[in-house]
Amino acid sequence: MNEDEIAQFLRAQPQFFDRHPDLLESVMVPHPHGGRAIPLAERQILGLREKVRLLEGKLGELIRYGEDNEAISEKVHRLSLALLGAPDHAASVQALYFHLREDFAVPRVALRLWNKSLPEGAAEGAEVEAALRDHAESMAGPLCGPAAANPFMGWFDGAQAHVRSLALVPLGQTRVFGMLVLGSEDPRRFYPEMGTLFLRRIGELVAAALASRL
Numbered sequence: 001m002n003e004d005e006i007a008q009f010l011r012a013q014p015q016f017f018d019r020h021p022d023l024l025e026s027v028m029v030p031h032p033h034g035g036r037a038i039p040l041a042e043r044q045i046l047g048l049r050e051k052v053r054l055l056e057g058k059l060g061e062l063i064r065y066g067e068d069n070e071a072i073s074e075k076v077h078r079l080s081l082a083l084l085g086a087p088d089h090a091a092s093v094q095a096l097y098f099h100l101r102e103d104f105a106v107p108r109v110a111l112r113l114w115n116k117s118l119p120e121g122a123a124e125g126a127e128v129e130a131a132l133r134d135h136a137e138s139m140a141g142p143l144c145g146p147a148a149a150n151p152f153m154g155w156f157d158g159a160q161a162h163v164r165s166l167a168l169v170p171l172g173q174t175r176v177f178g179m180l181v182l183g184s185e186d187p188r189r190f191y192p193e194m195g196t197l198f199l200r201r202i203g204e205l206v207a208a209a210l211a212s213r214l
Helices: 002-011 022-026 040-085 089-102 130-137 151-162 195-209
Strands: 028-030 037-039 108-115 143-146 167-171 179-186
Touching: 002 130, 022 037, 028 108, 037 143, 040 195, 089 195, 108 130, 130 151, 151 167, 151 179, 167 195, 179 195
Parallel strands: none
Antiparallel strands: 028 037, 108 179, 143 167, 167 179
């Protein structure tokens, strides 16, 4: 019999080792990590342990992912309460900046609004180039990526040299009327492949809160 025939025979005879239990201890096979030969039964145990280790690792990842999402949801909730409790536009903007910097640990935040009647002297009402407005209004949702050569970098005034990654969050449902830009010194904080669900929720929340006070 060749190897294939032996393998086929064993698959067709699941009770074979029940009838010959001594073979589990006497048949020697290579250790999966090299070195000495070990009994077939020990090799099976090692294989099961490895599967358990991999499953535990995946379970740990799922738990950490769930905990991270829960923590972010709690931060979004605190931000929503702060925005809802703000008495006017200026207080809303102040609450937004505070929670993004302190709660979400985003060191650089820039906000611009257009086509709205803003309080006189509001920094977020600074003139925005038509090209940047068009860019924002064409976005279907938040975008993340490297800061280098990004046209919105100018909104960080003298801090451009420190910003390595950006998140662009358009504000407005049916019509975009502003842009929230988040910047980080960490080039891996905002990257193109990252999920943007929470950024989208923050954008919707901020847009609704600001629009209600303008």
